[in-house]
Amino acid sequence: MKVDLEHLEYLSKLKIEDSEKEKFEADFVKILDFVDEITKLDLPQEDKAKALPLSELRADEVQEAEPCDTLLNAPKKKDGCFVTPLVVE
Amino acid sequence: MMKAEFDKMTVQELADGIRSQKYKSEEIVRFFAEKCEKFAKFNAIIEVFDDVFDKARKIDEKIARGEKVGKLAGVPVAIKDNILCKGKKMSCASKFMKDFVAPYSSTIVKKLESEDAIIFARTNMDEFAMGGSTENTIYGACKNAFDESRVAGGSSGGSAVAVALGLCPVAIGTDTGGSVRQPSSFNGVVGIKPTYGTVSRYGIVAFASSTDQASPITKIIEDSEFVLSILAGKDEHDMTTIDSDFEMAATKKKYTIGLCRELTEKIKTLPEYPHFKAALGKMKQEGFGFVEVSVPHILNSLACYYILTPAEAASNLARFDGVKYTSRSASARTLEEVFVKSRSEGFGKEVQRRIMLGNFVLSSGYFDAYYKKAKALQQLLKKEFAAAFEKCDCILTPTTPGEAFEIGGKIKDPLSMYLEDLFTVPASISGIPALSVPYAKGQHGLPLGLQFMGREKSEKVLYDIAKKFEGGRYGI
Numbered sequence: 001m002k003v004d005l006e007h008l009e010y011l012s013k014l015k016i017e018d019s020e021k022e023k024f025e026a027d028f029v030k031i032l033d034f035v036d037e038i039t040k041l042d043l044p045q046e047d048k049a050k051a052l053p054l055s056e057l058r059a060d061e062v063q064e065a066e067p068c069d070t071l072l073n074a075p076k077k078k079d080g081c082f083v084t085p086l087v088v089e
Numbered sequence: 090m091m092k093a094e095f096d097k098m099t100v101q102e103l104a105d106g107i108r109s110q111k112y113k114s115e116e117i118v119r120f121f122a123e124k125c126e127k128f129a130k131f132n133a134i135i136e137v138f139d140d141v142f143d144k145a146r147k148i149d150e151k152i153a154r155g156e157k158v159g160k161l162a163g164v165p166v167a168i169k170d171n172i173l174c175k176g177k178k179m180s181c182a183s184k185f186m187k188d189f190v191a192p193y194s195s196t197i198v199k200k201l202e203s204e205d206a207i208i209f210a211r212t213n214m215d216e217f218a219m220g221g222s223t224e225n226t227i228y229g230a231c232k233n234a235f236d237e238s239r240v241a242g243g244s245s246g247g248s249a250v251a252v253a254l255g256l257c258p259v260a261i262g263t264d265t266g267g268s269v270r271q272p273s274s275f276n277g278v279v280g281i282k283p284t285y286g287t288v289s290r291y292g293i294v295a296f297a298s299s300t301d302q303a304s305p306i307t308k309i310i311e312d313s314e315f316v317l318s319i320l321a322g323k324d325e326h327d328m329t330t331i332d333s334d335f336e337m338a339a340t341k342k343k344y345t346i347g348l349c350r351e352l353t354e355k356i357k358t359l360p361e362y363p364h365f366k367a368a369l370g371k372m373k374q375e376g377f378g379f380v381e382v383s384v385p386h387i388l389n390s391l392a393c394y395y396i397l398t399p400a401e402a403a404s405n406l407a408r409f410d411g412v413k414y415t416s417r418s419a420s421a422r423t424l425e426e427v428f429v430k431s432r433s434e435g436f437g438k439e440v441q442r443r444i445m446l447g448n449f450v451l452s453s454g455y456f457d458a459y460y461k462k463a464k465a466l467q468q469l470l471k472k473e474f475a476a477a478f479e480k481c482d483c484i485l486t487p488t489t490p491g492e493a494f495e496i497g498g499k500i501k502d503p504l505s506m507y508l509e510d511l512f513t514v515p516a517s518i519s520g521i522p523a524l525s526v527p528y529a530k531g532q533h534g535l536p537l538g539l540q541f542m543g544r545e546k547s548e549k550v551l552y553d554i555a556k557k558f559e560g561g562r563y564g565i
Binding site: 003007008009011012013014015016020024027028030031032034035036037038039041043044045046057058066068069070072073074075076082084085087 | 188189190192193325328386389391392393395396403407410411412413414415416417421422423424426427428429430432433436438441442444445446448449450452458459461462463464465466468469502503504507
């Protein structure tokens with residue numbers, strides 16, 4: 001199997017070091033070859049209605065949220081906001 | 090007076106001793122804290138929290154005043170490093186989260202605290218709970234309690250080793266595909282993966298939301314049952330939680346054990362098969378009934394698992410972006426670079442591999458062939474297990490293919506590490522409970538675990554069967 005590593009990096013917002021690419025791809029292909037057995041199985045279609053068994057939904061009532069400092073772990077913050085590099089000109 | 094051996098005592102003995110003022114919580118907590126320091130080289134404990142002595146003293150005072158206290162009053166409980174406890178550090182053993190401080194507490198920490206337990210320490214793990222050896226960690230590979238050259242198992246390796254070494258009476262782990270059961274098996278302790286939904290996932294860092302479950306690791310079965318009953322229950326913060334009925338007694342006098350036909354050949358080729366066979370022989374003598382059952386697709390579980398859980402991980406870990414609560418790459422200049430550089434520098438190799446695998450099986454052109462197919466297989470497996478449990482009370486397997494392997498032995502070959510999960514993933518993707526108890530020592534003198542899988546919500550039955558096995562002499 002061939003893997004488009006660049007596309008996967010793009011989807012994953014990750015960049016594999018050039019020196020590690022070869023080993024990464026070889027391991028990756030080995031894993032894909034292993035899980036590939038599933039594509040050959042003849043299975044009944046998934047029943048979407050049963051896909052997620054959820055408990056009953058709670059009543060749609062406004063509740064007091066527990067106070068939580070959202071910015072507590074922000075690597076960069078200012079005036080109660082997250083700081084990122086400029087995204088608009 | 091001889092100093093009490095708190096590390097030889099069960100959770101319930103400690104709780105009773107503290108409540109009856111035979112012991113002070115403070116002396117117990119001090120005993121375990123000192124022992125953690127002495128056994129630091131095992132890399133099981135990341136840190137003992139600094140407020141534990143104050144908290145223990147407060148419990149002792151409360152008891153001295155005659156006030157009512159909870160079921161775990163004064164008992165130290167260690168938690169895996171992916172469980173939030175307000176104000177405490179929590180890192181998922183990742184460079185990316187090294188300095189993260191929990192802004193709120195998980196439901197399970199709240200439940201433990203409401204029973205007056207002392208949240209004692211955080212335990213080492215594979216980064217973001219991905220791995221089967223506790224080698225993927227920034228705190229150094231956790232060592233097996235019985236042989237320092239061998240792995241702890243994982244991902245809850247620190248929790249299992251801590252309990253096995255007697256560094257705490259109980260530790261909480263999380264199990265997505267065997268992460269509580271496998272290290273428990275490797276270290277001769279008791280671990281359970283409860284029915285999906287039994288324990289709230291609120292405040293636990295998500296790996297694969299549809300199979301993640303937290304649970305206790307303990308020395309004995311009775312303690313596992315006791316602590317799980319405290320953790321269990323519906324939670325409005327996790328809509329997948331269910332009502333558990335642990336109080337329901339297991340009433341059967343004679344149980345029927347199922348042996349899965351499709352696994353028989355695999356099990357027979359294992360190096361530790363003679364021990365497994367001997368255990369079956371003993372159980373027959375003790376009056377357990379045996380029946381062969383079929384779970385036709387059980388051997389496809391592993392492939393199914395390594396499609397579904399990376400897919401969920403890829404989605405769950407998208408939120409770690411270098412903006413909200415992780416570290417940020419120092420060299421990032423644009424927003425895109427903040428994402429890509431921070432994630433590439435922050436996540437370890439195994440985590441990156443799983444994210445990429447997940448995005449592969451979810452990507453256009455592969456979604457139907459891999460992800461959809463795996464979801465269909467998951468449903469089929471649930472049905473196959475349900476049919477098998479019409480004929481038996483539990484299905485018995487070894488917990489792992491063998492004893493703990495050597496440190497460094499599998500880490501370079503990810504697929505060989507994945508194959509370790511052969512017996513544990515079927516229960517995970519099917520949502521059914523599975524209990525691992527120690528039962529023998531293998532060819533290198535290391536512990537082996539026996540796994541009892543049961544129908545949904547049959548935890549009590551599994552505990553009862555495991556206790557009856559060997560007349561309760563399940564220890565090693």
